Amino acid sequence: MALASCLLLPLLLLATGASGIVSSLPSAAVQSLVRKRKSSSGQLPFAAHFFPQQIDHFNFRPDSSRVFYQKYLLNASFWDKGPSHSAPIFVYTGNEGNIEWFAENTGFMLDIAPRFNALLLFIEHRFYGDSMPFGKDSYKSAETLGYLTSTQALADYAVLIRSLKQNLSAEASPVVVYGGSYGGMLAAWFRLKYPHVAIGAVSSSAPILQFDDIVPWSSFYDGVSQDYKDESANCFEVIKESWDQLMTTAAKKGGMLQLTKKFKACKTIQSVYSVRDWLWTAFTYTAMVDYPTPANFLMPLPAYPVKEMCSIIDGFPTGVDKLTKVFSAASLYYNYSGTHSCFDIENDSDPHGLNGWGWQACTEMVMPMTCSNESMFPPSSYSYEASEDQCKAKYGVLPRPHWITTEYGGNRIELVLKRFGSNIIFSNGMRDPWSRGGVLKNISSSIIALVAPLGAHHVDLRFARKDDPNWVKEQREAEIKIIQGWVDQYHRDLKEPSRQ
Numbered sequence: 001m002a003l004a005s006c007l008l009l010p011l012l013l014l015a016t017g018a019s020g021i022v023s024s025l026p027s028a029a030v031q032s033l034v035r036k037r038k039s040s041s042g043q044l045p046f047a048a049h050f051f052p053q054q055i056d057h058f059n060f061r062p063d064s065s066r067v068f069y070q071k072y073l074l075n076a077s078f079w080d081k082g083p084s085h086s087a088p089i090f091v092y093t094g095n096e097g098n099i100e101w102f103a104e105n106t107g108f109m110l111d112i113a114p115r116f117n118a119l120l121l122f123i124e125h126r127f128y129g130d131s132m133p134f135g136k137d138s139y140k141s142a143e144t145l146g147y148l149t150s151t152q153a154l155a156d157y158a159v160l161i162r163s164l165k166q167n168l169s170a171e172a173s174p175v176v177v178y179g180g181s182y183g184g185m186l187a188a189w190f191r192l193k194y195p196h197v198a199i200g201a202v203s204s205s206a207p208i209l210q211f212d213d214i215v216p217w218s219s220f221y222d223g224v225s226q227d228y229k230d231e232s233a234n235c236f237e238v239i240k241e242s243w244d245q246l247m248t249t250a251a252k253k254g255g256m257l258q259l260t261k262k263f264k265a266c267k268t269i270q271s272v273y274s275v276r277d278w279l280w281t282a283f284t285y286t287a288m289v290d291y292p293t294p295a296n297f298l299m300p301l302p303a304y305p306v307k308e309m310c311s312i313i314d315g316f317p318t319g320v321d322k323l324t325k326v327f328s329a330a331s332l333y334y335n336y337s338g339t340h341s342c343f344d345i346e347n348d349s350d351p352h353g354l355n356g357w358g359w360q361a362c363t364e365m366v367m368p369m370t371c372s373n374e375s376m377f378p379p380s381s382y383s384y385e386a387s388e389d390q391c392k393a394k395y396g397v398l399p400r401p402h403w404i405t406t407e408y409g410g411n412r413i414e415l416v417l418k419r420f421g422s423n424i425i426f427s428n429g430m431r432d433p434w435s436r437g438g439v440l441k442n443i444s445s446s447i448i449a450l451v452a453p454l455g456a457h458h459v460d461l462r463f464a465r466k467d468d469p470n471w472v473k474e475q476r477e478a479e480i481k482i483i484q485g486w487v488d489q490y491h492r493d494l495k496e497p498s499r500q
């Protein structure tokens with residue numbers, strides 16, 4: 001996969017998810033529709049259910065009422081649903097991956113559920129995990145993938161939440177939605193589109209401004225570069241200068257064999273671009289998940305992995321070949337577990353492929369990105385025409401680059417949301433390059449931006465740990481206080497609707 005310009009990265013990677021959830025399927029017929037999980041390591045404290053969901057919410061043609069089985073996870077252990085209590089329902093609006101992966105990485109909701117006596121609900125996004133509308137054929141063509149849109153996903157969430165509340169006689173329970181990354185975008189948009197279903201949204205690391213030209217196109221990779229520059233000027237320079245050296249080496253006689261050896265590739269490298277992408281991915285994703293504690297979100301990594309990578313680079317004597325330095329740094333990302341004897345550098349089908357996201361990026365999720373001269377990546381521009389050609393070749397569709405801002409807004413968001421909307425927390429960590437496309441300023445008294453200078457990709461949503469630094473604890477406490485305010489307000493309004 002050789003791209004001429006900056007890599008188009010999915011917001012997250014598809015994890016090779018593992019869960020020990022017991023599925024309660026509605027009928028044997030459904031079983032065939034549902035892809036079975038292969039592995040089952042580790043138990044998640046949820047019960048899995050499947051909801052017969054309508055394939056097309058926005059059309060009354062008879063085939064629109066065809067159903068697929070949408071997975072959701074439930075934990076009612078903390079829920080106090082006495083009529084006088086109407087305790088809240090916390091809902092995770094699933095993003096591009098299997099829902100267990102998000103449940104594992106959104107421990108915040110489990111951590112705070114007892115304080116709120118909350119019911120926990122994690123809903124899987126259509127076309128991911130086990131929620132495949134056309135089984136194995138879901139990704140077959142634009143005919144099936146056409147139902148993979150954010151608007152359909154939001155409608156799924158509204159329909160499922162209403163059904164669940166009815167089944168549990170929980171009409172009076174307020175709903176708060178949560179999400180990180182694309183899931184955070186969905187949470188914020190859900191609050192704006194379905195204010196009668198959710199009283200508030202916690203939208204973490206959600207780049208809802210990464211569309212059109214709302215933020216500079218270079219901001220994402222400038223953000224990645226800044227993380228490395230913050231560690232050391234040498235680290236930044238070595239990475240920046242390594243790209244030319246990579247190309248020069250590849251162009252030499254026997255260069256590809258030399259690269260194969262240097263990068264410990266399992267198979268002889270055919271294209272230098274695959275090596276470039278491999279390095280690029282390591283530096284970019286490590287910046288995203290530059291967590292203050294050891295974590296295993298995309299890959300198992302130590303605390304502050306960007307610092308670790310730069311220590312590796314800075315640890316070499318100046319004279320050492322730059323490719324050796326960047327290879328060693330990238331190995332931290334790919335091989336921190338120490339389990340790889342070689343690297344599968346050219347494997348197209350690695351978990352980074354993100355089947356569904358490719359379609360989403362080729363239709364609605366058009367986020368133009370460039371690399372500025374100041375970044376540590378080779379400078380590049382963005383060509384809508386080039387991405388149009390790729391999408392047409394791959395899926396036979398043309399992207400709609402202005403649809404997201406038409407459907408959800410984004411331009412001059414402060415002015416719009418100041419007069420419309422309420423109860424949204426936009427949380428961001430500035431170490432995460434996606435923060436550059438996030439809402440970083442308070443918009444009104446209830447549309448709040450929480451910005452952590454040292455934070456990474458939705459670190460606030462992770463399980464609390466003893467070794468969490470104070471700023472993480474404080475950010476979570478601030479969120480809990482705001483959520484409590486929404487719930488209290490809701491209960492006051494319920495008692496005395498006329499009161500302000």
Ligand SMILES: *[C@@H]1O[C@H](CO)[C@@H](O)[C@H](O)[C@H]1NC(C)=O
Nearest residue numbers: 044045046047075076077110
């Ligand atoms: C809900 O979560 C709690 C805390 O992790 C756990 O003790 C309980 O068993 C869970 N309930 C279900 C139904 O899994």
Ligand SMILES: *[C@@H]1O[C@H](CO)[C@@H](O)[C@H](O)[C@H]1NC(C)=O
Nearest residue numbers: 049050051052160163164167
């Ligand atoms: C609510 O109950 C109906 C009828 O049993 C069922 O079809 C539906 O799946 C349930 N809703 C949810 C969200 O489980």
Ligand SMILES: *[C@@H]1O[C@H](CO)[C@@H](O)[C@H](O)[C@H]1NC(C)=O
Nearest residue numbers: 264335338339340341342343
């Ligand atoms: C991965 O790490 C282990 C343990 O440090 C090491 O033995 C191995 O050579 C590394 N693999 C590669 C491909 O560098």
Ligand SMILES: *[C@@H]1O[C@H](CO)[C@@H](O)[C@H](O)[C@H]1NC(C)=O
Nearest residue numbers: 016344347348349350351352
């Ligand atoms: C590519 O990687 C996947 C796992 O990520 C593996 O299952 C598959 O066998 C690999 N393909 C090749 C051709 O090595």
Ligand SMILES: *[C@@H]1O[C@H](CO)[C@@H](O)[C@H](O)[C@H]1NC(C)=O
Nearest residue numbers: 218370371372373374379380
């Ligand atoms: C980046 O550098 C190139 C070559 O020096 C130059 O032509 C171009 O104008 C620069 N771009 C920006 C945005 O400064």
Ligand SMILES: *[C@@H]1O[C@H](CO)[C@@H](O)[C@H](O)[C@H]1NC(C)=O
Nearest residue numbers: 440441442448449450451478
């Ligand atoms: C937004 O307001 C809250 C308090 O209401 C404050 O804690 C927070 O720091 C403000 N955010 C920014 C980015 O100024």
